[in-house]
Amino acid sequence: MRFLQRRFGELSGYVFILPSFVILGLFLVYPVIWSAVASFKDIRPIALRQSGLFEVPGDLIGFRHYVDALNNPLFQKAVVNTLYFSVIFIPVTMFGSVLLAMLVNRKLPAVHFFRSVFFIPYVISVVSASLIFMFLFNGDRGLVNAVLGLFGVSGPNWLASTIWAMPVIAIMSCWKNIGYYMLIYLSGLQNIPKDLYEVANVEGANAFQTFRYVTWPLLGRISLVVSILLMINALNVFQEVYIMTGGGPSDSTVTLPFLIYNRAFRYYEFGSAAAISYLLFVVVVAVTAIQNLYVKRRLG
Amino acid sequence: MQIVWASDSGRGKAIREVLDEFEKQNPDVKVELLGGVQYGQKLLTQILSGEAPEVLQVSYGEVKQLAAEGAFIDLTQDFASYEQNYYPQIWELALSDGKVYGVPWLGHTIQLVYNKTLFDEAGITAPPTTWEELYETAKKLTVDKNGDGKPDQFGIGLAGKQGPDLAWMYGMFAAQAGASLVKEEGGKYVVALNSPEGIEALKFYKKLLDETSPPDSLNKDGGGVMADFRNQVVAMELQGPWGVPDVWKAGNPFEVGVAEVPAGPAGKATEVTSYLLSVPVGVEGDKLEAAKRLIDFLVSKPAQEQIMKGEVGDDGNYYPFRIPIRKDMEDTDYYKEHPEFLVYQKGLEYPFTLVPVPQWQRVSDEVYQSILNQVVSGSLSPEEGLRQLEQRGNEILAQS
Numbered sequence: 001m002r003f004l005q006r007r008f009g010e011l012s013g014y015v016f017i018l019p020s021f022v023i024l025g026l027f028l029v030y031p032v033i034w035s036a037v038a039s040f041k042d043i044r045p046i047a048l049r050q051s052g053l054f055e056v057p058g059d060l061i062g063f064r065h066y067v068d069a070l071n072n073p074l075f076q077k078a079v080v081n082t083l084y085f086s087v088i089f090i091p092v093t094m095f096g097s098v099l100l101a102m103l104v105n106r107k108l109p110a111v112h113f114f115r116s117v118f119f120i121p122y123v124i125s126v127v128s129a130s131l132i133f134m135f136l137f138n139g140d141r142g143l144v145n146a147v148l149g150l151f152g153v154s155g156p157n158w159l160a161s162t163i164w165a166m167p168v169i170a171i172m173s174c175w176k177n178i179g180y181y182m183l184i185y186l187s188g189l190q191n192i193p194k195d196l197y198e199v200a201n202v203e204g205a206n207a208f209q210t211f212r213y214v215t216w217p218l219l220g221r222i223s224l225v226v227s228i229l230l231m232i233n234a235l236n237v238f239q240e241v242y243i244m245t246g247g248g249p250s251d252s253t254v255t256l257p258f259l260i261y262n263r264a265f266r267y268y269e270f271g272s273a274a275a276i277s278y279l280l281f282v283v284v285v286a287v288t289a290i291q292n293l294y295v296k297r298r299l300g
Numbered sequence: 301m302q303i304v305w306a307s308d309s310g311r312g313k314a315i316r317e318v319l320d321e322f323e324k325q326n327p328d329v330k331v332e333l334l335g336g337v338q339y340g341q342k343l344l345t346q347i348l349s350g351e352a353p354e355v356l357q358v359s360y361g362e363v364k365q366l367a368a369e370g371a372f373i374d375l376t377q378d379f380a381s382y383e384q385n386y387y388p389q390i391w392e393l394a395l396s397d398g399k400v401y402g403v404p405w406l407g408h409t410i411q412l413v414y415n416k417t418l419f420d421e422a423g424i425t426a427p428p429t430t431w432e433e434l435y436e437t438a439k440k441l442t443v444d445k446n447g448d449g450k451p452d453q454f455g456i457g458l459a460g461k462q463g464p465d466l467a468w469m470y471g472m473f474a475a476q477a478g479a480s481l482v483k484e485e486g487g488k489y490v491v492a493l494n495s496p497e498g499i500e501a502l503k504f505y506k507k508l509l510d511e512t513s514p515p516d517s518l519n520k521d522g523g524g525v526m527a528d529f530r531n532q533v534v535a536m537e538l539q540g541p542w543g544v545p546d547v548w549k550a551g552n553p554f555e556v557g558v559a560e561v562p563a564g565p566a567g568k569a570t571e572v573t574s575y576l577l578s579v580p581v582g583v584e585g586d587k588l589e590a591a592k593r594l595i596d597f598l599v600s601k602p603a604q605e606q607i608m609k610g611e612v613g614d615d616g617n618y619y620p621f622r623i624p625i626r627k628d629m630e631d632t633d634y635y636k637e638h639p640e641f642l643v644y645q646k647g648l649e650y651p652f653t654l655v656p657v658p659q660w661q662r663v664s665d666e667v668y669q670s671i672l673n674q675v676v677s678g679s680l681s682p683e684e685g686l687r688q689l690e691q692r693g694n695e696i697l698a699q700s
Contacts, residue, residue: 046369049348049581068699073692074666139516160461160518160677248462249518250674265341267662268365 039065039274058271065275075276078256081166085255086234088170093230094223096174097181102215104182105189115186119179126176130243133172134159159245162252169240169253177233181226188222189215224295228288235284256280303590304353306334306346314609314618322597329590338362347371352580354591357405360393360574361655367396368658373579376400378592382599385626389651393574402576403599406607407625408540409647410472410571412561417554418453418535427536427559431476431504434562438512441535455512457525457534458505462673465522467664468571468654469538470505470672475652476564477501482656482697489657489697494690501564502675502682509676518677541644545610545619558643572651574625601626608634608641663693 005011034056041058051057069075104115121129136143139157148155158164192215200210216223238257241247247254256276264273305319319331338346338356346352347366363372376399383391386404394404414427422441428434438455445452459465471481479497482489492498509517514533517525522539529537530550537543538561547556561570577595579588597603604624611621623644629635635642655661668689675685 044369045344046347046366046371046581049350072666139519140514157516157519160516162679246461246463246521246669248670248673249677250462250679251670262662262665265344266665268344268369 035274035277038271039278041271043270045268045270061271065272066279068272069276069279074251074254074259075256077251078254078259081251081253082235082237082255084166085170085173085237086231088167089173089234090227090230092170092174093177093181094226096178097226098185098216098219100178100182101185101189102211105186115183118182121176121178122180124176126239127243129172129176130240133168133175134244137168160249162249165245165249165253169237169244172240172244173233173237177230181230184222184226185219188219192218220295220298224291227291231287231291232284235280301328301586301590302330302332303355303587303594304332304334305355305594306338306353306357313612314606317609318598318603318606321603322594325597326590326593329593331594344371347580347582350582352582354579354583354587355594356578356580357575358402358578360402360404360576361658361661363394363402363576363578364396364655365658365661367399367401371581372401373581373583373588374399374401375403375579375592375595379403379595385599385628387627387648387651389653390572390574390625390627390648393572393651393653394576402578403595404574404625405577405595405598406604406622407572407574408542408622409644409651410468410538410540410561411643411647412536412559413529413539413543414536414557414559415529415532415554416557418532419557422535427557428562429560430562431564435504435508435512438508438536442512453532454514454528454534456508456536456538457520457528458509458513458517458538459521459525460509460513460518460673460676461521461524462669463521464664464669465525466672466676467669469522470502471654472538472561472569472571472652473501473505473564474498475569476561476566477504478564478566480656481653481660489659491663491690491693491697494686497566498686499682502672502686504564506676506678506682518673541623541641542619542621544640545613545621548619549613549615556640558640560643560646568650569652570647570650571654572647573654575622599626601628601632604629605632605634608638657697659697663689663696666696667692 008014037056038058040060040062041056042061042064043056043058047057100118104111104118108114137145137158139145139155139160142155142158144158145155156164158168196214196218197210200214205213236257237255238261241253241255241258242261245253247258257280260273260276260280263269263276316333319333323330334353338358339362343356343358343362344366346356366372379400382403386394390404390407394400394402412427418441419425419427422443424437424440428437434456441453441455442451443453444450459469474481474493474497477497477500479495479501480492483492484490514520514528520528525534525537526539526543526546528534529539529543530546530553532554544556544558547554561568577598579591579595583591604626607622607624608620610618613619620638620641623629623641625648627648629645630642635645655664671680671685671689674680675682680688
């Protein structure tokens with residue numbers, strides 16, 4: 001006992017964290033390991049019925065699911081589409097939420113009301129939001145094209161265009177998420193010492209310079225968190241696509257989660273779905289690590 | 301004894317009456333009705349958990365896909381003789397490797413739904429019966445009513461959005477031209493659509509879509525087309541039985557008619573989906589016996605007639621949604637009162653199968669729907685599109 005205590009510290013602590021260990025183990029660690037094994041196997045769905053908890057049925061087939069996925073033109077297309085989405089979604093959401101946060105960080109009348117209003121889109125379900133944007137961007141009778149029409153511009157048929165469909169989905173995601181990230185930035189803004197702004201003021205910095213040299217650098221760590229969260233968002237776009245475009249036109253809005261869903265739950269190919277998930281996972285980890293390194297170097 | 305039957309959503313009260321009748325005839329069995337559609341993840345989870353309802357309503361495609369894995373109990377011994385109640389091709393859909401893994405219960409066919417009021421206004425007396433007539437009629441009904449130089453009423457609503465609706469709509473035309481989706485070659489299935497018939501059908505579909513459908517059809521699915529029909533933007537649509545009560549629900553703004561699909565070069569053909577009653581593996585003993593008795597009752601003629609009582613709408617009333625799938629339903633009371641629905645029953649005679657082999661589902665999702673969308677939007681020619689479909693579709697079919 002004493003030996004154990006010397007080696008591991010106060011033992012009662014372990015008892016306290018035991019429930020979390022069990023829950024995380026069952027619902028997080030176990031599926032992660034299970035699907036990792038599954039990605040190397042050819043699983044017949046009904047075989048799962050007889051298999052035990054720690055058994056993954058099926059024959060080992062090595063990296064075949066991974067090779068198949070990488071060779072699938074639709075997989076490559078999905079990666080490109082996700083990039084296209086990210087290039088619009090991440091910067092717009094990030095700068096949009098910083099701007100809004102700075103706006104609602106002032107002492108304005110009814111500022112709490114506006115904070116709530118900006119947050120509302122985040123609460124709306126993706127399904128409703130998708131329907132709203134489908135109406136807004138309807139080619140014939142949509143509000144956006146009607147407004148463009150007032151200026152003599154004939155708008156495109158947004159969701160039927162291979163160029164515009166993905167940006168529309170991205171803009172909707174921005175609209176939905178900006179309120180949430182605004183709150184995160186707001187808490188960051190409120191932690192910046194006031195005297196820095198006073199110094200900037202005394203030194204004669206204009207608004208842009210204050211932002212560039214005081215606000216933005218001091219939000220660095222928060223921006224790191226936000227950019228990682230946004231990237232994870234970007235890699236997980238699914239419901240919007242499922243509802244608004246069904247992956248079209250000509251596959252221009254197919255995303256990886258869309259492929260994974262179809263594989264697992266339409267064709268019951270769990271092995272290949274798991275393999276694509278792990279490819280997605282590797283990308284997420286790699287990009288996060290690079291981001292982390294970069295920001296660390298910048299912030300010292 | 302208690303058994304559970306998972307049926308479609310919304311059919312609640314209308315089908316409860318059928319079950320009450322069953323329980324009266326079988327006092328030892330109580331049936332609990334479970335709503336919701338049984339497919340994909342939910343279906344599989346139910347079967348894997350061993351806690352599935354004893355009787356499931358499953359589409360023929362899902363049954364074929366999962367029967368091969370041993371998900372359902374072989375019902376051949378008890379139900380093979382029921383073959384005589386159905387048209388051969390409908391019965392065929394219920395078989396996997398020659399065995400019965402589900403008994404046809406209900407389904408739908410697609411027919412030509414048209415706005416009689418607009419037809420009368422245009423002086424058209426009869427619905428089109430051939431492709432040529434369909435094109436002419438659709439042309440005649442595509443008119444500029446407000447005089448701004450652009451048509452605001454269109455002949456026919458067609459899906460152009462990448463998705464399953466585009467696949468079945470074009471698929472019907474392809475079948476009417478005499479093309480088939482796949483064929484067997486040396487024991488393997490290969491794509492057969494890249495044929496003169498397939499190309500002809502795709503050209504015709506594109507011509508109709510370009511000249512007689514609303515300009516935003518490229519982003520429309522079946523639901524969008526139905527809304528256009530309800531709002532009198534289009535005068536015709538290809539729709540299932542639910543298309544008729546959709547107009548009733550909107551307060552009957554016009555008279556709606558249903559006609560058989562126009563015949564193509566190879567005759568009539570329409571999309572038919574059937575839902576089967578299956579028993580998941582793991583059900584045994586008395587419960588299995590009771591499940592079989594329930595299936596036997598549900599596919600009997602008196603129970604089948606009740607299907608036309610339909611599903612509950614937003615207003616709490618019941619509307620027809622799908623149709624019974626037996627071939628001998630024409631003399632039943634409901635059809636005597638509502639002959640417009642008989643046309644749907646006729647469609648069972650010339651079905652075209654959307655998912656001829658289970659692997660076709662993946663070809664459809666990953667290649668076919670996208671290529672059709674590219675062709676109708678004009679970024680690929682029909683010839684090139686179907687050539688690509690053959691090449692990439694065969695890769696997928698060869699894998700499985």
